[in-house]
Amino acid sequence: MSKLRFALIGAGMMGVEHLTNLALFDEAELVALVDPVPSSLRYAVRALGERAAGVAQFANVPDLLAAGLKLDGVIISSPNHTHHDVLTPLFGADLHILCEKPLCSDLEDAKRVAERAASHRGVFWVGMEYRFMPPAAEFIRQVHEGRVGRLVMLAMREHRFPFLPKVGDWNRFSRNTGGTMVEKCCHFFDLMRLIVGAEPVRIHCSGGMDVNHLDERYGGERPDIIDNSYTIVDFDNGVRALLDLCMFADGAEQQEEIAATGDKAKLEVFVPSGELVYSPRVGFRQPKRVERSTVGVDETVLAAGSHHGATYFQQRAFIDAIQKGAPVQVTARDGLRAVAMGTAAEISAREKRAVEFAELNVG
Known part of the structure; x- marks a missing residue:
């Protein structure tokens, strides 16, 4: 071939x-x-x-x-x-x-x-890429296979470093990025839809630019991108999800954390440690039965990028779709929905109100 x-x-x-x-x-x-x-x-x-x-x-x-x-x-x-x-x-x-x-x-x-x-x-x-981080992929598999029971709550946290400099400083302005909730958080909104298996109904975001870029000026213009936020998403199957974003927490040990809580158990995943923590319900004052495991990634793959091996595994799936007719795992519709959710979050933060997803007319 x-x-x-x-x-x-x-x-x-x-x-x-x-x-x-x-x-x-x-x-x-x-x-x-x-x-x-x-x-x-x-x-x-x-x-x-x-x-x-x-x-x-x-x-x-x-x-x-x-x-x-x-x-x-x-x-x-x-x-x-x-x-x-x-x-x-x-x-x-x-x-x-x-x-x-x-x-x-x-x-x-x-x-x-x-x-x-x-x-x-x-x-x-x-x-x-975030779909394809091996620890996140294993977390998603276990949730979909019912390990937490019926999913009720999904919580995501990214506490990380500020946006890096880019050519022409394009990423300092929402007119170029769509805003932080589109540029950065489309990853998490995509993960929400994938994990929950439903569509958003309502999005409420509280966020602002409170620490980063305050003293920066580009052509006399000050950046306008959110550097911290909380976003709540209600889905049409009754599941609610939360995103906690902080872009000035570069000292945090774990950059990404995801927790799925169902009627039978809670499952958490941490990146970059790759640790999964499973906590079944045990009843009041009963001994905890927490199980811990770690999902490793080949060192060569880790060294090839900064997304915990995800770019490699995504390219593998993309090539398989071309050569073997394997399913396209992230479609243009998925991309559109993630942009729409980020746009709704930006509107919500700016206008200080909950946004009905239907307002965006994405079909």
Whole structure:
């Protein structure tokens, strides 16, 4: 079987994580880099090292398509606000597409992309890495297999470092990112839908920018992105979910924590430790029967990125969808729903009210 030939669109930090992981697959190769910023192209070329020989470079997607390279697919990791324009010409080519989250930073753009993706002839996959972290994947499997009984409550926490600097400082402004609740938290809203197995009805977010970026100015303009929030989501099957986000807790031992509580037990997972903690109900003052286990990840896979191995396992599933017809695990509809939930949270935080999901008209 010949190797799958990919172009990487967006050669920044996440793009380099994708090309580093792609190199772990014998059945795939990178043949082109696309980025309008020369310094980003140089950054990716340095990461490729000797593998950069023979990899073509382009400033934009039309130039890539006009070059007539034999391509099987593209991986898009360009800035959020560019996704719609990057994807538009690609829908005219029979290529497999992995588009990083969020699908688009603007909800109306995301609706248009999802509509086009529904009739796209190739695989269309939205990059939601958190699903593919091995500890999180095992947690999801156990919840779906009924280990906690009937799921009633789902709680997620991400306490982490602030947003990193990006080219042109694009991630400092909500007009480019969709806001923190879209840019960062679409991961968690996607996980909520996946774990709960239902659709959101109502979203209430309280958040603000209270610590990070207060003294930063870009062209005289101050950043406007949320750095901490609590978000409650009511789902149509009665389950309620909570997201606790803090972007100035870089000293926290665990960056991500998820807890599912049902009528029979509670199950927790912690990243990066990979620990799962199972706590069945025992009755008042009865001895606890807590069970602990750890989900490990191969060191080579861990070293290939900063998402606890998730990028590798997502690429594995993407390649299997192309070569073997395996199911697309994260569809454009999933991406659209995650953007819509993040948009609802941004509206809620700004307007200080609960937002009915129906207001967003995502179908």
